[in-house]
Amino acid sequence: MENNNTIYHKIFRTVKKVTPRPLAAFIRSGVTAFYTPVYFTFINGHFKSSFKNMSVTRQGDFLPWYTYPCIDFLRTRIFSDKTILEFGGGQSTLWWAAHSKKVVTIEDDKVWYEGLNKRIPVNVHLTHVPAESREKTVVEVNKLLTGLGDQSYDIVVIDGLCREQMIEIAYRVVSPNGAIICDNAEGYEFYERFKEKGMQRIDFFGHAPGVMLPHCTSVYFKEKCFLLDPHLPIPERM
Numbered sequence: 001m002e003n004n005n006t007i008y009h010k011i012f013r014t015v016k017k018v019t020p021r022p023l024a025a026f027i028r029s030g031v032t033a034f035y036t037p038v039y040f041t042f043i044n045g046h047f048k049s050s051f052k053n054m055s056v057t058r059q060g061d062f063l064p065w066y067t068y069p070c071i072d073f074l075r076t077r078i079f080s081d082k083t084i085l086e087f088g089g090g091q092s093t094l095w096w097a098a099h100s101k102k103v104v105t106i107e108d109d110k111v112w113y114e115g116l117n118k119r120i121p122v123n124v125h126l127t128h129v130p131a132e133s134r135e136k137t138v139v140e141v142n143k144l145l146t147g148l149g150d151q152s153y154d155i156v157v158i159d160g161l162c163r164e165q166m167i168e169i170a171y172r173v174v175s176p177n178g179a180i181i182c183d184n185a186e187g188y189e190f191y192e193r194f195k196e197k198g199m200q201r202i203d204f205f206g207h208a209p210g211v212m213l214p215h216c217t218s219v220y221f222k223e224k225c226f227l228l229d230p231h232l233p234i235p236e237r238m
Helices: 004-018 021-043 046-052 068-075 091-099 110-117 134-148 163-173 190-196
Strands: 083-087 102-107 124-128 153-158 174-183 200-206 215-221
Touching: 021 046, 068 200, 068 215, 083 091, 083 163, 091 102, 091 124, 091 153, 102 110, 102 134, 110 124, 134 163, 153 163, 163 174, 163 190, 190 215
Parallel strands: 083 102, 083 153, 102 124, 153 174
Antiparallel strands: 174 215, 200 215
């Protein structure tokens, strides 16, 4: 089946054949200027996400609420044997559950937790930790992780739950070749704190599902990271 890009180029090849060159260029520029934002919001599901106030594809499947560049990057990686730890859950929990071996999610919002708890599959361990104080949250999170017995996690996501206080814990429990994903990475001292620890970083700046203004999702890692395997092929447009 032909994709939209192929159809688009076929149409303009025909236009160029039957239309004077200046007019063909004007038509192409005008269509590109108006069609591109419509194409973007439809093909990525941004339109549907905006009206549903959720992070979903155009088909309605759940997506992590990260920037689209980061989502596209993660879609091309393999997580079937990986364990995920999330500080803050949501649609991302359901996406990670569908792509990874195990997900541990810690959520502080009671209403958000109750809604998510009704939809999680068996490979998700979801826990509510009330954010009564930052100090108590750290104690409760450490106690929970100790009780689970996992030595490390391949991916640690900081997207809620006292972000600044989760930095130290994330650094401690991420596997040597794993990664820490930080959404809204412009703030919360992510840059300063991880720089002190000598971690490397890739920034994915752009729009996110259902959000008007662009922001940054950053991936932090130590010396090596399985996400950066050079043998993975460059994907075609998804």
